[in-house]
Amino acid sequence: MTQTIVDVRNLTKTFGAFSAVNGISFSIREGEIVGLLGPNGAGKTTTLAMMLGIITPTSGTIRMFDMDFAKHREDILTQINYSSAYVRAPWRLTAWEHLYVFALMYEVPDAKKKVEEMLETFQLTDIRNMLAGDLSSGNVARLNLAKAFINQPKLALLDEPTSSLDPDIADRVRQFIKSSRKEYQTTMLLTSHNMAEIEELCDRVIFMNHGSIIAEDTPEGLTKKLKSTKVHLMMKDGQKRTIAYCTTHKLPVSANDRFVIIEVKEHDVAKLLTELSDIGAEYTEISIEKPTLNDYFIEEARDH
Amino acid sequence: MIILSRRPVIINIHRVNALIARHLMSWPRSLERLADAFWWPTINLLIWGFVTVYLQSRMGGSTFFVNMFLGGLLLWTLVVRSQEDMGITLLQEAWDRNILNMFTAPLTIWEFSVATICLASIKLLLSFIWMFLLAWLIFSFNIFSFGWILIPFAIVLMMAGWSLGFIINGLIMQFGYRVQVFAWTLTLAIMPFSAVYYPVSALPTWMQTVSRALPTSYIFEGMRLGIQSHHLDFAGLGIAFGLDILYLILGMKFFSYSYRKAQKSGMIMKFS
Incomplete structure (x- = not known):
């Protein structure tokens, strides 16, 4: 039986009178790829932020790898990674340097070799010595993804991983996501506005609106509704x-x-x-x- | 026992190294940061240097003013650079929209703080060497003529800069870009009370009271005493060191409190 990697219970976040997330509960099993969907303002980003420790929940619990996030932040974050279309890389670092910094940060063994491997996987070899500030948004998105997998995470939280990518590169990223799950049993929680991508990648979809989960099913199950x-x-x-x-x-x-x-x-x-x-x-x-x-x-x- | 955090503070040296490497690799490529480290201190040194040369010629060749002004300027640089580099390290992550990458990694705020202190010290050392060389070559002023006392002076002043750095980083965490200007201006607020270029006795009474609560004022008073009478004020040095410890702890507690508040308010997300 596969292990539960993420277990979220009654998670709530309020900002003053505004309730961003209303007592949501869900769990994710090892090797599962789960889509977190919903319109803008549904509470997806706040949920991801709470799972990464950059927003403190008002109430509720987040357990990952059978540990309470509130008590084992560093132990948990070592095993996960994150990528967002809204995050950039330092302007004055080259693509290689950016990945190397995070390889050091996550204590990746043989860091330089791993950086080379990720540059190749995400087809960044040609731009390895370019400053991140000079990269196109598509290349930055690939660089962010390479960073998200630099430590071979057990859980990857991917916020719109293929937005701003050309269709062929987006397809390669999807193939990488699939192979990462197949080879390393990487568990993934991803948001996307590309429904075809969600249907292709996700085993299950959690649909949020106004801070609540309004449906949770397979992509096919949801469409049958x-x-x-x-x-x-x-x-x-x-x-x-x-x-x-x-x-x-x-x-x-x-x-x-x-x-x-x-x-x-x-x-x-x-x-x-x-x-x-x-x-x-x-x-x-x-x-x-x-x-x-x-x-x-x-x-x-x-x-x- | 001093409690800075609810849990034991464990520093992972690899993560500290990673952050130091990140900033040392990008630093030489940033004209703005190089200007902060070398250009502005050079301009300051030249202006004050020539003012003191002029005063020296009017005062019958006494070296007192050169030593007092240039000594004050070089030592004040220790406070300014220590404080500014701590604030700018955090701001740089925000400006680069890299702050989420950093704080979603296992990096703790204490590792971040240790790294910013190390970075500030490395950059300060380079700035200080540059200014020492300029002062020595152009004005024949040797800061090391103060002797070994320069070491505790420098430590106290750097610690004062770090305390201010923690306060600024705490303010940025809580209020975001709205307060980023303090990264360059907070030291100016304490400069008049620090009596860098004049004795504390020259200040109005109420300002003297504030001055006595600042570790920096004891150092600059001590520097002038050393220049005038070659005596060392150990009591003043001790008080300054004690005040530094107090302010450093308060600064760290404020930064820790501000970080928790930023996690509650969602401010960290707004940096991206």
Whole structure:
């Protein structure tokens, strides 16, 4: 049975009258990749900050590696690492020097060799001697990721790891994340606004809004919570009858030129198509669009 | 027993080394920091040096003014540089948007403090050597003519700078960039009371009272006594050292309190 790496219980953070995080609880098992999602102001960053010790919780407990964070900060932080799209590297240090400083900070054995390894993994070898202040935002993001894995952490907290990266580099980063989990059982908690990335990487998603966890499931599980499927029809005949049918049956429908889009529960698609056939509606093309994590995100963000 | 923290303070030398390496690697590439360390002290030295040369010529060639002014200037540099470098080390992390990287690493605030003191001392040593050489070459002033007493003088003045450095770092932690100006100006606030270029007796009574509570005033009084009569004021040195210990402990407690307050208010996040 896999070990629980993170165990958060009733975590709350208030700033004066404003409640940023409201009594959330969750746990993460070894080797799991968990996505922390939610709209801006949902409480994700505050939660990560509390897990890193830079914000003190108002109440609740954070346990990592079976240790209380409040009592074992240094022991825990030695085993984890962090990367954020909003953090830069010192302007006047080269990429190599920045990584070397953190290799020393985390007491990485054979620090210089490890730095070379990370430069190569994140394709930073060409810019190793460039000052961080002269690097593009994409290169800084890669440098931050290289720093986040310099100590081969047991737990990596990644705040938007692939934002500002070109698609091919972002893909390489995702492959690295997957291989890191596979080879070293690295546990990861990541935030992202790229829903496709979350679906690709995460075993589980914790969805937050207004400081509370409103859903926790696999990416597929969350999308299944959305009942409606969109049926796109390119009409040959009976467009008006189709719209009238939908209106009568209270199905959301929209029409544009010869195209009709009907929202219907997934298990009612077959019945819809049969009944449209019965009323003489004919179509030349059909496509069925299942809900995605992006749809779930939009719906939850709007509803709450 | 003095309690600075609720838990035993353990310093990990590797993390201290990492922070020192980070700043020593970037320091020579920063014109602003090099100006702080060499340019401004040089300008100060030249201005005060020529003023004292002029006064010396008007006073019949007495070396008293040269020794008093240039001695005061060089020793005051120890306070200023110690304090400024502590404040600027923290600010540099904030300006570089690297503070989250630092404080999400296992680095403790005590390791950070030890590293900033080491950095301030290394940079100060280089500044001081530069100023000593200039004063010696241009004005034939040798600070080492004060003898071995220079060592405890220097230690007391550096400790006074560190105490102020802790206070400034605490203020930055609590109030952020709004108070960063104190990193350059706080020593100026205590300078008039420190009696760097004049005796404490020249101050109004109320200022003399404040002056007596500052370790720096005893050192500059001691320096003038040494120049005039070649006597050493051991009692003054002892009081200065005692006050330094007191202010250093208070400064460290204030910094520790401010860090905890910044963790509660979320101020550290606002530096990124």
